[in-house]
Amino acid sequence: DIQMTQSPSSVSASVGDRVTITCRASQGISSWLAWYQQKPGKAPKLLIQTASSLQSGVPSRFSGSGSGTDFTLTISSLQPEDFATYYCQQGNSFPFTFGPGTKVDIK
């Protein structure tokens, strides 16, 4: 199975800050990576798929990059509604696996 790791596990930031989250796969997954946002008590929301393709309706302050084993999610200017937990997920092969999550909270 492909193991996914994320760093940091949590980050405290202020509105307007640039936030970068890193995701690493235990083996190469090409660009088959997605990012999700989850708020407490809610279902996850797909933000980015295939490493860098923004889902329809997702603000352009979110961006993704990377390929192979190393990926990043960047929020260019953090907004109040962005405080949440972010997960990466590999779609390269079964079983699909998620990273442990990165919690973005208010500084």
Add this chain to the structure above:
Amino acid sequence: EVQLVESGGGLVQPRGSLRLSCAASGFTFSSYWMSWVRQAPGEGLEWVANIKQDGNERYYVDSVKGRFTISRDNAKNSLYLQMNSLRAEDTAVYYCARSFVNRYFDLWGRGTLVTVSS
């Protein structure tokens, strides 16, 4: 409205069984792979199972193989998860999710809580 609505969760004893359902609406259900994803209390996300559009291909995470069965009824726009031999570690919110290009999950239900406890 495009949505998924799960039902069937609840409290069940260890080694018991439960059947989850997911009602889809607002999109052509039969055109998509569908999935179940779970989240234990306070924990991260775990993919559980996928099923192809026609039901002829199914995949499972190792921890549920032989105990859980994913199925679908395209005429009823419904997805199911039959869970047998339940264990405490199966306690989680179970989400029904639409599979995007059979690699990601682009539409999620609100989830249904399954608690396995005596």
